[in-house]
Amino acid sequence: MDLYDVMRTTFAAREFTDAPLPDDVLFTILDRARFAPSGGNRQGWRVIAVRERATREALAALSAPAAKRYAAQQQAGESPWNPVDRSAVDAATIERTPAPARLTEPLKQAPVVLVICVDLKVVAATDQNLQRVGVVSGASIYPFAWNVLLAARCEGFAGTITTLAVAEEPALKRLLGIPDHVAVCAVMPLGRPVRSLTRLRRKAVAEFAMRERWGGAPLAVDSPR
């Protein structure tokens, strides 16, 4: 596949057929994904491939609390889980908001769920002393996670980076025996998608890119290639 086609069509798949995703294909996907960049080339990614149904159901259950909050905040017109604005949604509202099935069911339905972790002992978290939520560590793991989805796309499979279960990381770690110095970054259902999206909805370049400084002129050209 043409690289640009892959980039434009790798969507978040949440519905899967009954088709298996055999170990040899999974191996190939990870064998391609491992060429992702990471800070200092430390390659702190670790992957747990979960096929057992009971464990996948537990992962879905662990996603539910954060999914409830996500849905409740969305219904209140908030940007869910953002670390800047204080939420006006109270605990009782969250409790009575059902977890949307689309946020939990894929983990039960997919033939394999990858729990993608990073070893924090090898991550250069250069923003760790700032008074804001850390984002730099993610840059050493999400290129790898995205490579998994790109490789899966090339092999005719698909999945989604999900992070809701990470809100329950202590329980997640107990479930899978993950050590303290390792962080869970994504819980990724993978399988054969029921359908493929080919037109992803994304903002135009001029809506997010600006010239020279924040608030500068939008980066736009008269005749895009």
Ligand SMILES: Cc1cc2nc3c(=O)[nH]c(=O)nc-3n(C[C@H](O)[C@H](O)[C@H](O)COP(=O)(O)O)c2cc1C
């Ligand atoms: C960091 C990150 C976290 C995400 N977490 C979740 C999640 O917990 N559950 C989920 O269903 N999708 C999750 N997604 C998928 C996004 O919702 C999806 O990429 C976005 O809606 C675009 O979907 P599309 O490519 O199908 O257009 C996450 C994506 C990223 C990059």
